[in-house]
Amino acid sequence: MTSDNAGPLIAVAYVRPASEDDARYLAAIVAAGGTPLPLLADAPDWQAELARADGLLLTGGGDIGAAYYGLDACAACRAVDPRRDRLELLALETANRRRLPTLGICRGMQFLNVAWPSASPGRLLPDLPRQPIRHTLLADRSSSYHMVTVDAGTRLAAILGRTGVLQVNSRHHQGLSRNQLAGGLRAAAVADDGVVEALEAPGDRFVVGVQCHPERSGEAPEMARVFVALVETARATQPTMH
Secondary structure, three states: OOOOOOOOEEEEEEEOOOOHHHHHHHHHHHHOOOEEEEEEOOOOOHHHHHHHOOEEEEOOOOOOOHHHHOOOOOOOOOOOOHHHHHHHHHHHHHHHHHOOOEEEEOHHHHHHHHHOOOOOOOOOEOOOOOOOOOOOOOOOOOOEEEEEEEOOOOHHHHHHOOOEEEEEEEOOOOEOEHHHOOOOOEEEEEEOOOEEEEEEOOOOOOEEEEOOOOOOOOOOOOOOHHHHHHHHHHHHHOOOOO
């Protein structure tokens, strides 16, 4: 287990050393009381690092390869990285096998949906319309904002300590609707246009995805509680010896 002076090890995938955006995820884990374990983009072997982890965070980034959600091609897809897809699939398979608490953010939530082991695979909307809700970045590359409704009786509602409507930031052009959820996952929050804004796996294991970016300080402050929930769950379960 981790020492008394260190929080549980949260593997963070996918991390590029010079990326300011990726550094935000590491800082959010630290702020929540955890110890980030960066799974670096150019690391030769993720297996050894994953064996040390107490939890997994799948981060935001470019689009997922279209084959993962049943398309031969995707004209709207941007910054697809096949190596990243393969490595994150390895990370998720390892987390599922070890039943590690797992959090997905933006692309990470979408990856949870399309890579979740199920007889009914998850799918994505390759390019969301800009109306009635804008989910994409603004022209100056700052976040857009909109409201979501948190469903009662979900793990997310318990984490937030509330249900109903709250504001989130938004920086994505792909997403999914309720009927595109993988078997074994459920929606936990939805925007007014039907886009799923959070998903989770029912049951004892912590598996949560949020479409917003709570790692961006102050932009989605209520949702930042998901980092604390991830770290606290990893601390309570800590299945590994470090």
